[in-house]
Amino acid sequence: MKRMVVIAVAAVFAMVLGGAMLDLPLGAIDLRIPVAANLGESGVSHPVTAVLLNYRGYDTLLEIAVLLLALLAILAVLGETRAATPRAAHPVLQTLVRLATPLMIVVAVYLLWAGAFRPGGAFQAGAVLAAAAVLLHLVGLSPGWNTPRLKLRMGLAAGFAVFLAVAAALLPQGALLRYPPEAAGALILLIESALTLSLALILAGLFLLLSRDEEAP
Amino acid sequence: MTFAFDLLLAVALLWSGWRTLTTPRLDRAIVLFIAFGLLMALAWARLSAPDIGLAEAAIGAGLTGALLLDAYGVLQRRRARP
Amino acid sequence: MTGGLLFALTGVVLFAMGVAGVVLIGHLLRRILAFNLMGSGAFLVLVGLAQRNDVPDPVPQAMVLTGIVVAVAATALALALARKLHALTGHLELPEDADE
Numbered sequence A: 001m002k003r004m005v006v007i008a009v010a011a012v013f014a015m016v017l018g019g020a021m022l023d024l025p026l027g028a029i030d031l032r033i034p035v036a037a038n039l040g041e042s043g044v045s046h047p048v049t050a051v052l053l054n055y056r057g058y059d060t061l062l063e064i065a066v067l068l069l070a071l072l073a074i075l076a077v078l079g080e081t082r083a084a085t086p087r088a089a090h091p092v093l094q095t096l097v098r099l100a101t102p103l104m105i106v107v108a109v110y111l112l113w114a115g116a117f118r119p120g121g122a123f124q125a126g127a128v129l130a131a132a133a134v135l136l137h138l139v140g141l142s143p144g145w146n147t148p149r150l151k152l153r154m155g156l157a158a159g160f161a162v163f164l165a166v167a168a169a170l171l172p173q174g175a176l177l178r179y180p181p182e183a184a185g186a187l188i189l190l191i192e193s194a195l196t197l198s199l200a201l202i203l204a205g206l207f208l209l210l211s212r213d214e215e216a217p
Numbered sequence B: 001m002t003f004a005f006d007l008l009l010a011v012a013l014l015w016s017g018w019r020t021l022t023t024p025r026l027d028r029a030i031v032l033f034i035a036f037g038l039l040m041a042l043a044w045a046r047l048s049a050p051d052i053g054l055a056e057a058a059i060g061a062g063l064t065g066a067l068l069l070d071a072y073g074v075l076q077r078r079r080a081r082p
Numbered sequence C: 001m002t003g004g005l006l007f008a009l010t011g012v013v014l015f016a017m018g019v020a021g022v023v024l025i026g027h028l029l030r031r032i033l034a035f036n037l038m039g040s041g042a043f044l045v046l047v048g049l050a051q052r053n054d055v056p057d058p059v060p061q062a063m064v065l066t067g068i069v070v071a072v073a074a075t076a077l078a079l080a081l082a083r084k085l086h087a088l089t090g091h092l093e094l095p096e097d098a099d100e
Helices: A002-022 A032-037 A047-055 A057-078 A091-114 A122-138 A150-173 A184-208 B002-022 B026-046 B050-080 C003-024 C028-050 C058-089 C095-099
Strands: none
Touching (some): A047 A057, A091 A122, A091 A184, A122 B050, A150 A184, A184 B050, A184 C058, B002 B026, B026 B050, B050 C058
16 A cells, blocks of 8 residues: 555656656756856866866865765774685686786876866776775785774875865965965865875775675684 | 667666666666666766766766675675574 | 756656655665665756756766765665664664564
8 A cells, every 4th residue: 555655656756847847948047157267267177177176166075074974984883893804716806906906096097187187087086996996805815904093094084184174274365165276276186186095995995894794704 | 869879778777777676686686786877877978977977887886886795795694694 | 858858857767766665665775776776866867957958067967976976975884784783683674664
């Protein structure tokens, strides 16, 4: 009975929303125009990166904070457990991962650098690095993570800390995260580098810390 | 012509999404979800959003799929050990 | 109908499927799958509706990029809680759902 009601309500919702979208008039505000107009002073030439790290840099700052919080919450939920002992996989797999990891690091650095001019940026670079770390663990070439100690903690917090430091240093100007146009490119690259490192560690940690909580067979 | 491709992609998205929720076996559902994530990456490419496509393929399909498969594996191991 | 509008409509249907799944499905892992479907549907609506005239718009694209990363963090936390629940009680359904 409940099943029928929920499915019916979901179907009606979808139809009403779909119908409303079909004759939606053109939006009153078009944000593409001010984005393109101010792209020269934003420090990068790719509009999505400019929006992410300059126009809406505040959202990205809060996003990295949310990621860090999620990692802390996972550590709190799972508590003190032993690191999962990696089982060595087939030697062909291990060789493949050994070959792929330096390539992935190069790709990540390229994505980080290219984010200023073409699609790329800190999030994609961090994701590639995290994937490399997860692969290394899955084939048995890298041990699992225990509760993080000082160096790992510093790496995890580096992105948020650098972003916050830049925001605090710019605060005397009056507005939050308003980069001076001549230093905007350098500041964005600095923030993106710290974000890439932190993001890679946090995303890898989401997997590697989560996979710890099994007892060794 | 390109609209036909978009239509096919949309139908594939809806079908894989539907089957993810209704297939009886959990491991099949997770694999279907990973396929759904890759189809989403294609959709982002069609929407002229390559940044999102990169992120969706790596994070949405890759990392989320790895997390889900790991959780499924742990559950199977616990169930096998009485 | 443009490509953007088509994907926006697809996103609405995906969202509706996801909501129905979260409400009706008891198994926690499947509920997390449905939750991710909801998120993907919402992202498609955001970008598809803004680009319904097939001109790329960077602002919703940046928002969706943020959304994808936050969604994976939420999924990881949900999986941690589900695994803890299973380790403590042996069930993967919440007690009030198991009673129905």
